[in-house]
Structure formats: C-alpha cells, structure tokens
Amino acid sequence: MPTAHQDSEYLDRRKETMSEEERRPILNDLLGRTLELAFLNSRAYGEIYGQAGVQPGDVKDIDDLSRLPLLRMSDLVERQNQNPPFGGFETVPPDRFQRVYVNPGLIYQPGGWEDEDTSWAEAMCGAGFKRGDRLINTFNYHLWPFAFMLDESAKMIGASLVPAGAGNILMQVRILQTLEIKGFLGTPSFLMSLAQRAEGLGLEVRRDLALEAAMVGAEMLPESLRQRLEDKLGITIRQCYGTVFLGCLGYECRHATGLHVPENVIVEIVDPVTGRPVPEGVTGEIVATRFNPAYPMIRLATGDLSLFSREQCPCGRTGPMLKKVLGRVDQATKVGSTFVHPWQADELMARYPEAFKYQVVVTRDRDVDRMTFHVEIDEGQSDPDRIQRRIERDIEEVLGVKGEVKAVPRGTIPDFHKKIDDRRQWD
Numbered sequence: 001m002p003t004a005h006q007d008s009e010y011l012d013r014r015k016e017t018m019s020e021e022e023r024r025p026i027l028n029d030l031l032g033r034t035l036e037l038a039f040l041n042s043r044a045y046g047e048i049y050g051q052a053g054v055q056p057g058d059v060k061d062i063d064d065l066s067r068l069p070l071l072r073m074s075d076l077v078e079r080q081n082q083n084p085p086f087g088g089f090e091t092v093p094p095d096r097f098q099r100v101y102v103n104p105g106l107i108y109q110p111g112g113w114e115d116e117d118t119s120w121a122e123a124m125c126g127a128g129f130k131r132g133d134r135l136i137n138t139f140n141y142h143l144w145p146f147a148f149m150l151d152e153s154a155k156m157i158g159a160s161l162v163p164a165g166a167g168n169i170l171m172q173v174r175i176l177q178t179l180e181i182k183g184f185l186g187t188p189s190f191l192m193s194l195a196q197r198a199e200g201l202g203l204e205v206r207r208d209l210a211l212e213a214a215m216v217g218a219e220m221l222p223e224s225l226r227q228r229l230e231d232k233l234g235i236t237i238r239q240c241y242g243t244v245f246l247g248c249l250g251y252e253c254r255h256a257t258g259l260h261v262p263e264n265v266i267v268e269i270v271d272p273v274t275g276r277p278v279p280e281g282v283t284g285e286i287v288a289t290r291f292n293p294a295y296p297m298i299r300l301a302t303g304d305l306s307l308f309s310r311e312q313c314p315c316g317r318t319g320p321m322l323k324k325v326l327g328r329v330d331q332a333t334k335v336g337s338t339f340v341h342p343w344q345a346d347e348l349m350a351r352y353p354e355a356f357k358y359q360v361v362v363t364r365d366r367d368v369d370r371m372t373f374h375v376e377i378d379e380g381q382s383d384p385d386r387i388q389r390r391i392e393r394d395i396e397e398v399l400g401v402k403g404e405v406k407a408v409p410r411g412t413i414p415d416f417h418k419k420i421d422d423r424r425q426w427d
C-alpha cells in the first residue's frame with residue numbers, strides 16, 4: 001500500500017504512534033510549562049491552588065496531577081460571574097484575545113488560537129477526511145466556538161470547507177450535490193434529515209451524492225442509527241467527542257474500536273467525588289487538561305462517564321483510548337418520584353430521525369413536576385403533530401412518567417447542551 005495513503009489517516013503519524021516512553025516526557029514538559037503560567041499569571045488558578053495548598057513544584061509528572069483539585073464548569077461560571085468576562089483563568093490581559101465566544105448560559109470563552117489546537121484535525125484524519133476533500137460543516141457558527149474550531153481544523157488537513165452552519169436543509173442538499181461534497185461534519189440526526197430530504201427530492205443518495213465519510217458529534221450515536229446512516233448513504237460514520245473548553249478528547253478511526261485520545265491533551269478517568277484516578281477498566285468521570293497557554297484548562301471535569309479501553313487498535317495509534325461515553329455523572333434527574341437518565345432519553349429519541357436535537361426541561365408548577373421535551377423537528381415533516389404525539393406516548397412508556405413535547409425552531413438547542421435542564425427552584 002502506498003505510504004501517502006497510509007499517512008492520510010493521521011495528522012501526525014509519528015506523534016500518534018510513538019511509544020508511551022517517548023510521549024510521556026513531552027506531555028510532562030507541556031504540563032510543567034502550563035502549570036507555571038497558571039501559577040504565575042492566572043488569578044483564578046493562583047487562588048484555587050493557594051487554597052488547596054499546592055506549590056508549583058508539586059506536580060512534575062502526569063501521575064502527580066491528582067494533587068491538583070478538579071475544576072468544575074460550575075466553578076468556572078461562578079468565577080466568571082465574580083470576575084467577568086473570563087473569571088481570571090486567563091494568563092494574558094483580556095484585551096489580547098482576538099475573539100470572544102459566548103456559550104449557552106452566557107459562559108464566555110476567549111478565542112483566537114483555533115488554528116493552534118490540532119485535536120479536531122487529528123479527529124478528522126481519523127474519520128477519513130484528507131487533503132483536497134471538500135467538506136460541509138453544519139455545526140452552528142452563531143456565537144459558539146465549535147464550528148470555528150472545525151473550520152480551522154479543515155485548513156490544517158488541507159481540506160476545503162463549506163461553512164454551511166445549521167440552516168436551510170433544502171439548500172444544503174443542493175450544496176452536497178452540486179459541490180460534490182465528500183465529507184460531512186455535524187450531528188448524526190441532521191445527517192439523517194439531509195439524507196431523507198434528498199430522497200424526498202427524488203435523489204438516489206448512494207449514487208447522486210459524492211459523500212464518503214462523516215464525522216459526527218455533539219449527540220449520542222446509537223449503533224442502530226450509525227448502521228442506518230451507513231446503509232442509506234453508503235459512507236463511513238465516525239464519531240468524535242469533546243467539549244468546547246477542552247477541544248477534542250476522543251475520536252474514532254476507521255476501525256472504530258473506541259475513542260482515541262488526541263496526542264496533545266491529557267485525559268484522566270477519575271472518581272467524581274475524590275478526584276483520584278480509578279483503576280484501568282473502571283468507569284469514572286472524564287477529566288482533561290488542555291495546554292492552551294492563554295486560557296489553560298487544568299483538570300476540568302466534563303461530567304461525562306467513560307472508561308479506558310485496554311485494546312490495541314489495528315491503526316497503530318498508541319495513546320489512550322476511551323471505550324465510549326456512557327452518560328452523565330450528574331444529570332439523572334428525579335421527575336416526581338421517577339429518575340430520568342439522559343441515556344434513556346437518548347435511546348428514546350434515537351427512534352426519531354425526524355428530530356434533530358432535543359433537550360429535556362424540568363419545571364415545577366404548583367408543586368407538581370413537569371417534564372417537557374424541547375425537540376427540533378425537521379421543518380419538512382408533513383405531520384409534525386403526529387410525531388409529537390408519538391414521542392409523548394413513548395416518553396410515558398419508556399421513562400415511566402408523563403412528559404410533553406414542545407416543537408422548537410432549528411438552532412434553538414445549542415450544540416453542547418445539558419441533556420436535562422432542571423429549572424425547578426427549591427427554596
């Protein structure tokens with residue numbers, strides 16, 4: 001097999017396939033430099049580590065990381081409220097940032113180095129995208145950073161990209177066809193909608209579209225949905241996982257044996273209560289450290305559950321691999337007397353390819369809990385009311401508690417959203 005083809009699977013083959021003995025000192029060095037910056041220049045980290053009694057020299061190796069307290073999004077938000085806009089996590093004056101992204105919940109994020117973080121580009125190579133491919137990016141470009149991160153990553157791999165955003169589905173089908181788009185970036189449910197709309201227009205999608213691969217994220221990808229998409233479109237579907245503050249934390253290669261952790265980030269699986277790493281193969285919370293020198297994220301807890309895989313992937317990548325993301329640490333919510341888990345809601349909604357995205361909102365009205373599924377339903381559906389009623393029936397059947405469905409316009413639900421938004425006020 002020609003080397004050029006083999007190398008196209010990797011962004012940086014040498015780094016991705018180096019031995020643990022080679023990789024460790026590189027990561028330790030990055031960690032040391034990042035911590036030094038954080039200790040010296042970031043007010044927030046200075047305070048947090050001061051309170052925890054940690055000195056700069058205490059962490060010299062990845063194994064020492066658990067001496068540092070976990071950082072939670074709630075801490076970050078609280079500090080941003082006290083010390084706007086960035087909470088003092090920045091290590092440079094706030095006016096030095098080229099961009100400010102605004103995540104849902106008014107969580108501010110400085111930007112301007114999307115062209116330096118290689119994690120998503122590594123994921124794209126794993127998904128099968130290569131130099132010269134034409135890609136379509138259907139993630140939302142409005143306020144949130146994710147679409148821009150992928151946009152810059154496409155440049156890194158030498159692909160060309162259509163910044164479509166989340167919008168007019170009919171136009172997107174035409175773009176796919178006319179521009180002979182090879183790669184899709186977006187949510188699995190949106191890809192399904194595109195495929196169905198294309199079929200509705202009389203296209204034979206396997207023949208009339210040039211699509212070869214899709215990298216999907218921001219939603220769960222049930223295997224049944226992956227299978228349906230691959231069969232319908234005749235392409236490979238690979239998923240990526242990450243958060244906007246941490247970058248990509250895992251991606252599937254063509255073998256899809258698990259989620260490879262990119263080479264430029266440290267991922268730990270920890271006990272959510274103690275913050276200590278759990279033994280290999282045990283489920284815990286995903287915590288990651290990203291070496292952005294201007295806005296470092298050190299031991300940021302994701303709230304997502306996973307476990308490390310012991311398998312060796314045939315692709316030859318040697319870094320850690322997550323098995324899959326299993327759900328949320330903190331999001332099981334009691335509605336009335338019934339626990340509702342995000343994975344249950346995911347399973348239920350996977351039955352509805354007509355729904356792009358959904359979010360469960362729990363409120364309380366005169367001492368009674370109310371659960372509402374906000375659902376972005378494909379605007380091309382002839383009978384959205386019928387789908388709404390079917391989902392409502394399934395909610396009661398699957399979750400064991402009544403719930404309403406409210407159709408909301410496309411783009412209402414953010415790309416990285418809380419699956420269950422508990423809006424009840426308890427005094």
Ligand SMILES: [Zn+2]
Pocket residue numbers: 252253254255256257260313314315316317
């Ligand atoms: Zn692999």
